[in-house]
Amino acid sequence: MRLQIMIWICLAGIGTSYSSDSVKLDSLNLIKRLREYRAPLNRFTDGFYTNPAVKYHQRKLSLTEMNLNLEQNKQDRYVLQEGKGFKQAAFEANAFLKNEGKDALWGTAAYQNGKRLGQNWSENADYKTIYPYVMADTVGGDLSAETYRFSGGYALKLNHTILGISAAYRALMEYRNVDPRPKNTSSDLEIKLGASRSLNNRYELAIAGSFRKYSQESNLKFFSETGAPIVYHMAGLGVDHKLFAGNRRNAFYDGKGYGFELQFLPKDKTGFFSSLSYQQFSFSKVITDPVIIPLAEVNSNGLKADLGYLIRSKDRYYGWKASAFLTKRDGIESKFDNKGQNNYVRISSNQNYQDEQKDFRLTAVYGVQKESKLSWDLSADIGFSDEESQYLEPARSLQFSALSGGIQAELSKMLGKSLFRIGAGGRSAKNTKGQRSWPGMDAASSVYQMLETNYAYYTAGYQQLKLNAGWDYQLKNNMGLSLKSNWIHTSFDTAHQGNQFLLSAGITF
Amino acid sequence: MKINLRALCLPLCALLCLTACKKDKQLGSKEVALTLRLENPQGLAAVSLSGVKITFREINSGKETVSSNVSGNTLSVSLAEGAYDISLDGNISYQLEGKTITGKTGALKQGLVLTGAQHTESLKLFLGQAGGGFVIQEIFFTGTLSPEGKQYLGDKYFKIYNNSGETLYADGLVIAQSAFQTATKEKYTPDVMSSAVAVESVIMIPGSGKQYPVLPGKYIVVSEDAINHKTNNANSIDLSKADFEFFYEDSDDIDNPQVPNMETVYSKFNPNNRGYNSYVLARFEKGVNDFLSNYKYDFSYDFVNDGVSFPVESNEYKIPNSWILDAVNLSVQSEFQWIVTDPALDMGWTFCAKVSDDAARYGKSVRRRVLAIAVDGREILKDTNNSTNDFEAGLRPSLMK
Structure with a gap:
């Protein structure tokens, strides 16, 4: 309830900002502003603007949007711990208010309510954040989920310097009303400070530092009178902590992290773009019932680098971008001496788990954007991704690589008070390497089946078709209506398919 | 423009470093050199052991290590740090009141904590008593x-x-x-x-x-x-x-x-x-x-x-x-x-x-x-x-x- 109140406070803030700038905004044509925000080129450049100081340069114009989204995502091949998809309704309000030469203010408030489908071998939320140290059983099922998200920031221009601050907060509650009955509440807060310095009339050099705080409380209950399945505390690649398998059903995850960013960017989005960021995140997992047992610690380090070049000539633009992403996750697990009932003494710890992910990608874009005539954009990318996981005892390993590429085309046209957009794209991925080793396992065991099911997903190639369409219409008083729909069909093979739908309706001003 | 190029080089160099990254070292455990001395049952003479199998079960991971490498009532084995339940099965022959008797022997030690570089432990054997009643x-x-x-x-x-x-x-x-x-x-x-x-x-x-x-x-x-x-x-x-x-x-x-x-x-x-x-x-x-x-x-x-x-x-x-x-x-x-x-x-x-x-x-x-x-x-x-x-x-x- 408090979070809902916060949403309304944020919305009131957006409204207030709007009214204070209304005179200025009224003078700007909504469709013109929408044209900047809907430009396909943003997909190419937005990734460089994560520093709150350079966010000032991300958009030239102001826009506020409030949307109601309906989403459904379901696929037959998936990581069991993440579920086969989700369906949800979401309300989202976004605002970016630019006061050229002075400052920029932005914010987002969102509420999502839905269901995560078919999640197995994890009774936790946020698998990608806390993997592989989840609490699991062999039953699983759908999970109801509610998410609140707030973010906002401010960038202040002082002569040749821009100072920026931003914060993002997410609160999630996931639960199930039949056995097993997990109740997971997680919160994730990130605060970022940035500064940007103008090097000359074309380029800026910017730095940023961030701090992150994460927590998840997970409580699992069973109401059945006749029994409950074993609850496992997983440790990676299907291994579990044998000493605590059974009925220890409460766990807490406490994480924190920091990051640094460095950007070299053109002020007018023409020329060289480059960005380098480092993220460190660590968390500990503690069993909390009936006694406190510090089970594992995870240290994760991520490095991301992007380098791009964009040329504009009248209405045309073309460019390329090279991206590299590397992350490494170490799992350090404790060993205990069992001194007696609920009396465990930690005797040693060792790094038993390691996971490394890499992704390298080249992207090219070419397009024409005209004020009133037909505009179009064509982008293509090709990349290589690789992941390798190892577990020490028992010795298990998993490695897979894939080449993937895609092409995306989008057309847009202004007709009267309307802005129409349609797009189509295709993507294909081909597995180039797949190796797994989990010797000595019973092939009939459910944990073996889990590993094999996940492996089938990791090593599956796919073909993807994407279609999207959007319509914006300007009403009186510079208000607008917005409709958007996306559909993505994925074909892993003849027996395994996937579909993603998005339907969005909202207002813009 | 000199400044611009130098600044541009920073992320570029980092990008090159990323692509040149070598694979990290393999995982490894902290090993303890365990010397296990087998103590024969009291009161027996001319004791001889054969077919001895010793199982070390680490209680956290459930991993079992089996060794039969017993020499002169001593077994040396390298185990990862942890807490172990140790069980022994084997055959024993001994002299009692002038007769040579053969039978089963066993031993069990629960919760042996192994940390550090080396550890010496004794394990008391007992005579197996096959149920005939x-x-x-x-x-x-x-x-x-x-x-x-x-x-x-x-x-x-x-x-x-x-x-x-x-x-x-x-x-x-x-x-x-x-x-x-x-x-x-x-x-x-x-x-x-x-x-x-x-x-x-x-x-x-x-x-x-x-x-x-x-x-x-x-x-x-x-x-x-x-x-x-x-x-x-x-x-x-x-x-x-x-x-x-x-x-x-x-x-x-x-x-x-x-x-x-x-x-x-x-x-x-x-x-x-x-x-x-x-x-x-x-x-x-x-x-x-x-x-x-x-x-x-x-x-x-x-x-x-x-x-x-x-x-x-x-x-x-x-x-x-x-x-x-x-x-x-x-x-x-x-x-x-x-x-x-x-x-x-x-x-x-x-x-x-x-x-x-x-x-x-x-x-x-x-x-x-x-x-x-x-x-x-x-x-x-x-x-x-x-x-x-x-x-x-x-x-x-x-x-x-």
């Missing part, structure tokens, strides 16, 4: 569920088997339930486990001494309520033909007058339907009165919860190991912490429930394996004093039709 053949301790899914009470039973080639008499046989539980490990003081089993309830087969003969290869059934439970619960068992039942007048209990009642020696006998307690089969050396007079066991322990220690004092009875004919440690698979008998009596454990409140445990029993068929056609049951190996876990009860 009465043994516990089957324990049905889980009970049943009604067709409506409700717990049904009263249909648990024990089968006691004559594993010898001679007629034995069941008169005076004692069944006792352990006071300590296999899923609740505590440091009990004084620790009498090497000489006795602490018991919380004891029942005894009545009789004058030769009133209840049991032929070779035959068994008797000691049941909770010796009635046809199927009339009350279609999922249950007809125990109306049981040989004995345990009956308590002060409880809401059923007495079948056609079936003799067990004598209650100490406390009410109520098998735990999850399998947390262990059971022993024994004979009192000097009768019930001697037992009740001289074998009281006062003990204390510190109950530790979340680092806070609470002293607890309690008292039960203890049955000397020398009186015990057979012992079976039971547990819940995911909850097991220790065995509650001397390993010379039973160095293993068996189970029906995989987890504490496992619904699948109902209607299942543990049953001793058949080792061989004797020339007279009777089954010889396996009794190596290791219930892990000797019993089949979670079977349909043999009396359930």
